[in-house]
Amino acid sequence: MRNVAIVGGGITRFGVREVGWKDLVQEAGKAVFDDVSNLDRKDIDSLFVGAAQPERWVYQTHVAPLVAELLGVDVRRVIARTEVACASGQAAIRYAWLSIATGLSDVALVLGVEKMNTKHMNISQTCMVNVGNREFDGVNGFTAPPFFAMVAQRHMHDYGTTKEQMAIVRVKNAKYGVMNPYAQFQKEVTVEKVMGSRMISPPLSLLDCSAMTDGAAALILASEDIARKLTDTPVWIVGGVQVVEHSHTVNQMGDLSEWKALRKAADELYKMTGIEAKDIDIAEVHDCFTISEIIEYEELGFCKKGEGGKFIEEGESYIGGKVAVNPGGGLLANGHPLGATGIRQAWEILMQFRGEVPEGRYVSGARIAIAHNLSGMAQLHHLMAYSVEKPQNLKG
Amino acid sequence: MRNVAIVGGGITRFGVREVGWKDLVQEAGKAVFDDVSNLDRKDIDSLFVGAAQPERWVYQTHVAPLVAELLGVDVRRVIARTEVACASGQAAIRYAWLSIATGLSDVALVLGVEKMNTKHMNISQTCMVNVGNREFDGVNGFTAPPFFAMVAQRHMHDYGTTKEQMAIVRVKNAKYGVMNPYAQFQKEVTVEKVMGSRMISPPLSLLDCSAMTDGAAALILASEDIARKLTDTPVWIVGGVQVVEHSHTVNQMGDLSEWKALRKAADELYKMTGIEAKDIDIAEVHDCFTISEIIEYEELGFCKKGEGGKFIEEGESYIGGKVAVNPGGGLLANGHPLGATGIRQAWEILMQFRGEVPEGRYVSGARIAIAHNLSGMAQLHHLMAYSVEKPQNLKG
Numbered sequence: 001m002r003n004v005a006i007v008g009g010g011i012t013r014f015g016v017r018e019v020g021w022k023d024l025v026q027e028a029g030k031a032v033f034d035d036v037s038n039l040d041r042k043d044i045d046s047l048f049v050g051a052a053q054p055e056r057w058v059y060q061t062h063v064a065p066l067v068a069e070l071l072g073v074d075v076r077r078v079i080a081r082t083e084v085a086c087a088s089g090q091a092a093i094r095y096a097w098l099s100i101a102t103g104l105s106d107v108a109l110v111l112g113v114e115k116m117n118t119k120h121m122n123i124s125q126t127c128m129v130n131v132g133n134r135e136f137d138g139v140n141g142f143t144a145p146p147f148f149a150m151v152a153q154r155h156m157h158d159y160g161t162t163k164e165q166m167a168i169v170r171v172k173n174a175k176y177g178v179m180n181p182y183a184q185f186q187k188e189v190t191v192e193k194v195m196g197s198r199m200i201s202p203p204l205s206l207l208d209c210s211a212m213t214d215g216a217a218a219l220i221l222a223s224e225d226i227a228r229k230l231t232d233t234p235v236w237i238v239g240g241v242q243v244v245e246h247s248h249t250v251n252q253m254g255d256l257s258e259w260k261a262l263r264k265a266a267d268e269l270y271k272m273t274g275i276e277a278k279d280i281d282i283a284e285v286h287d288c289f290t291i292s293e294i295i296e297y298e299e300l301g302f303c304k305k306g307e308g309g310k311f312i313e314e315g316e317s318y319i320g321g322k323v324a325v326n327p328g329g330g331l332l333a334n335g336h337p338l339g340a341t342g343i344r345q346a347w348e349i350l351m352q353f354r355g356e357v358p359e360g361r362y363v364s365g366a367r368i369a370i371a372h373n374l375s376g377m378a379q380l381h382h383l384m385a386y387s388v389e390k391p392q393n394l395k396g
Numbered sequence: 397m398r399n400v401a402i403v404g405g406g407i408t409r410f411g412v413r414e415v416g417w418k419d420l421v422q423e424a425g426k427a428v429f430d431d432v433s434n435l436d437r438k439d440i441d442s443l444f445v446g447a448a449q450p451e452r453w454v455y456q457t458h459v460a461p462l463v464a465e466l467l468g469v470d471v472r473r474v475i476a477r478t479e480v481a482c483a484s485g486q487a488a489i490r491y492a493w494l495s496i497a498t499g500l501s502d503v504a505l506v507l508g509v510e511k512m513n514t515k516h517m518n519i520s521q522t523c524m525v526n527v528g529n530r531e532f533d534g535v536n537g538f539t540a541p542p543f544f545a546m547v548a549q550r551h552m553h554d555y556g557t558t559k560e561q562m563a564i565v566r567v568k569n570a571k572y573g574v575m576n577p578y579a580q581f582q583k584e585v586t587v588e589k590v591m592g593s594r595m596i597s598p599p600l601s602l603l604d605c606s607a608m609t610d611g612a613a614a615l616i617l618a619s620e621d622i623a624r625k626l627t628d629t630p631v632w633i634v635g636g637v638q639v640v641e642h643s644h645t646v647n648q649m650g651d652l653s654e655w656k657a658l659r660k661a662a663d664e665l666y667k668m669t670g671i672e673a674k675d676i677d678i679a680e681v682h683d684c685f686t687i688s689e690i691i692e693y694e695e696l697g698f699c700k701k702g703e704g705g706k707f708i709e710e711g712e713s714y715i716g717g718k719v720a721v722n723p724g725g726g727l728l729a730n731g732h733p734l735g736a737t738g739i740r741q742a743w744e745i746l747m748q749f750r751g752e753v754p755e756g757r758y759v760s761g762a763r764i765a766i767a768h769n770l771s772g773m774a775q776l777h778h779l780m781a782y783s784v785e786k787p788q789n790l791k792g
Binding site for chain 2: 001047052055056060062063065066068073076077078079080082084085091095098099102103130133134240241242243244247248249252264268375379
């Protein structure tokens with residue numbers, strides 16, 4: 001396997017954008033080409049597009065070659081759109097990584113995009129019932145908020161986690177979001193404000209939830225020799241793993257407060273890379289809801305099972321704590337354009353490693369980062385590990 | 397890169413099936429597990445699902461983990477759904493190949509599926525306008541039949557290709573389809589019958605066109621050491637390449653009768669593998685319309701540019717001719733369930749190499765095969781090469 005690095009990235013402002021899907025693609029494309037300005041666009045041989053449901057939101061499929069046309073990319077090795085719902089973006093990075101690692105591709109563009117806000121928001125929201133097992137759960141209107149509400153209820157019951165602790169996750173991520181000019185939400189919030197926001201599905205209030213967002217993000221990945229020519233600050237991909245629990249259907253699931261698939265994925269990633277939980281400087285995790293981030297602390301091994309609430313309460317996931325979790329504001333502040341989120345996370349890690357983020361959300365001296373996505377009803381977990389050092393130079 | 401082989405496959409009957417999407421998945425799953433009966437299903441670590449538009453046809457997205465649940469596959473390395481419209485299935489094979497080649501995966505299930513016939517056929521057909529550039533072409537109702545009709549007109553104009561020659565492509569593929577119990581259409585046709593069938597878009601008549609089809613197909617891929625344990629007849633993947641022309645939008649396209657992307661892809665594949673056009677025993681090509689197969693003879697190098705009509709007229713693409721093209725009946729006889737087609741092609745090659753097809757469509761002694769898909773308005777071409785011998789043993 002050849003070493004593979006991220007050599008540059010670009011992102012659009014996330015939010016309710018008054019532009020179309022194609023505009024988002026071109027905005028992220030311009031941003032990434034500006035960032036890797038010494039790259040001849042002709043050297044890009046492959047293209048990977050992360051997109052969850054353009055078929056429904058913008059009535060467009062076959063999106064990968066359309067992106068090639070919109071950005072003038074001369075694909076001649078590998079091209080595909082990847083879809084795994086909320087983790088479609090990370091899947092695109094993984095496919096690019098493997099294509100370059102094998103030598104099939106040398107330089108790849110990876111772009112994630114989603115246009116979720118349309119003039120017909122009832123349609124936008126209806127699309128979300130297609131993510132679960134539609135015939136069992138979707139038809140009953142069972143989307144993410146009620147599912148994660150059940151998760152939160154169970155975690156509160158099993159471990160005494162409180163609504164206040166969940167609210168602090170939002171407070172933390174909002175604080176970093178203020179310093180992120182690309183984030184959908186750039187306002188600080190208080191625990192009181194989170195807890196007092198409109199109830200969505202008990203115990204989750206509006207500010208416990210991430211949003212329906214428009215946005216795109218892009219990366220350039222390259223093999224080691226080319227990466228060295230393009231940048232002095234490559235970010236190396238050092239490992240990646242995905243684990244599914246069989247239960248796509250909610251009535252088949254086990255204990256909702258335990259995410260065995262994530263625990264298994266983390267164990268495997270740590271074994272694969274030699275990284276231990278304590279080595280991780282930055283964790284970009286999938287805080288689609290506040291409770292998610294709390295469970296992720298636990299399953300990723302940052303704290304003991306059941307102590308995720310205490311972990312955030314004690315400030316351990318703030319910059320300066322045991323591990324900086326979502327120093328870019330996470331999904332809660334950035335919003336969650338499904339296909340773009342996984343790529344936004346890698347972009348954040350790139351900017352952090354390069355020191356190109358404002359002081360207040362900069363994780364000084366960070367060398368090892370992980371990115372985590374979950375998709376659907378948290379039955380599928382996706383992890384990638386990144387480092388400033390090449391895989392073989394990594395110390396566990 | 398590790399060597400990767402197809403060790404088994406299974407397929408559903410293709411056609412207008414009175415079953416649902418999930419039934420198709422399970423039918424193909426059972427078929428592939430029956431075929432590789434000495435495989436412990438627990439050894440499958442990865443899953444790749446080729447699917448074009450389940451979001452629109454069956455209102456279901458996030459299909460990869462749903463397939464994992466339906467088939468009881470314990471995914472713990474890589475999982476994704478791949479989409480490149482009509483070539484979504486081949487893209488899934490490619491991703492599995494690269495995952496195993498790098499060592500990330502050892503044994504992968506690859507499954508392609510599409511349920512295109514619904515109770516609301518107007519919806520089914522409307523979905524096809526999303527494949528092109530919807531805002532320029534789709535809104536004008538510009539789907540595949542009028543596009544390929546323009547291609548045919550241009551080829552007739554440039555090279556003197558005749559409607560009779562196109563009809564012979566259907567006659568050949570129908571002949572082999574009769575001997576394929578999984579094909580949608582299992583009736584012989586005559587040139588007269590093809591030419592006399594209902595006009596769809598001049599010069600293409602109904603029998604010049606492939607169909608809207610329900611179906612699924614599945615493969616097991618494994619690394620060399622595991623493949624050796626599972627089968628005495630592995631089919632090795634020896635190369636693969638995809639090439640895009642920039643023109644997703646029809647008014648930006650060049651000469652419609654020349655498919656430069658396919659020529660470029662073939663040149664690259666031949667260079668990558670050491671195979672020459674004359675070495676190929678079986679070519680599974682994307683005969684979505686009769687004219688497509690004629691142009692594919694030319695761009696793949698089986699005959700000179702413009703002589704594709706003559707090539708079929710002289711019987712050179714029949715079994716026993718220069719190269720056996722679509723000995724399983726191609727898309728014209730099998731039908732074209734978008735996500736399943738690319739996998740059905742690889743399955744056909746597997747069955748041919750194993751000698752498990754009826755005498756009349758058996759390509760005796762075949763050792764090298766290619767599979768070709770195109771997607772959208774033929775701007776994106778996808779090629780894979782397969783052999784009974786490992787890549788390093790290949791003689792050009």
